């Protein structure tokens with residue numbers, strides 16, 4: 341009886357450990373099972389890519405575009421298909437301003453235990469939405485929540501897509517995310533050649549990230565960095 345109990349506990353422990361391992365693997369920033377993943381590009385050139393996830397939204401697309409235009413910066417926006425369909429004018433404004441558009445899925449699910457058909461539908465519906473706003477540039481993919489496991493990387497690999505992750509994520513730490521100055525400081529201090537910065541600027545809750553943008557741009561320029569889009573960064577490898 342006791343032996344059964346011990347064996348059961350050991351089995352449970354191993355299961356939990358395996359589940360934890362799978363979760364860790366699914367959110368790894370610089371590894372996936374199939375295909376190409378880029379979190380930063382090894383380059384001698386002082387270039388950094390600013391990337392913005394989610395949206396577009398009616399309230400914050402305009403202000404962010406104005407700010408980037410005022411600083412002469414081209415960025416990469418990973419948009420969801422659903423939000424492009426809901427806010428086509430804002431999406432077109434991003435394209436018209438000359439920024440790069442990336443595919444961030446249609447409905448922003450955690451794409452780790454989805455069927456191949458569901459994965460394909462998420463990606464293709466978003467491609468169609470991106471096309472519908474007149475964008476003709478390269479389209480890379482960024483997984484929602486940075487999550488990918490088996491089916492998603494497999495699909496991306498089979499369709500010749502690069503997964504774009506990041507090496508600088510100031511919003512991950514609550515104490516940094518709560519303060520615009522801290523966000524800017526974190527990015528400026530930790531950026532290296534070929535860094536990819538992830539920020540969320542499309543929702544009300546990310547006021548500090550929007551406020552940090554001018555300081556990030558000015559601070560990185562002061563360190564000698566130029567800004568490039570993701571597709572301008574990839575050939576540097």
Ligand SMILES: [Zn+2]
Nearest residue numbers: 393394484485
């Ligand atoms: Zn997202």
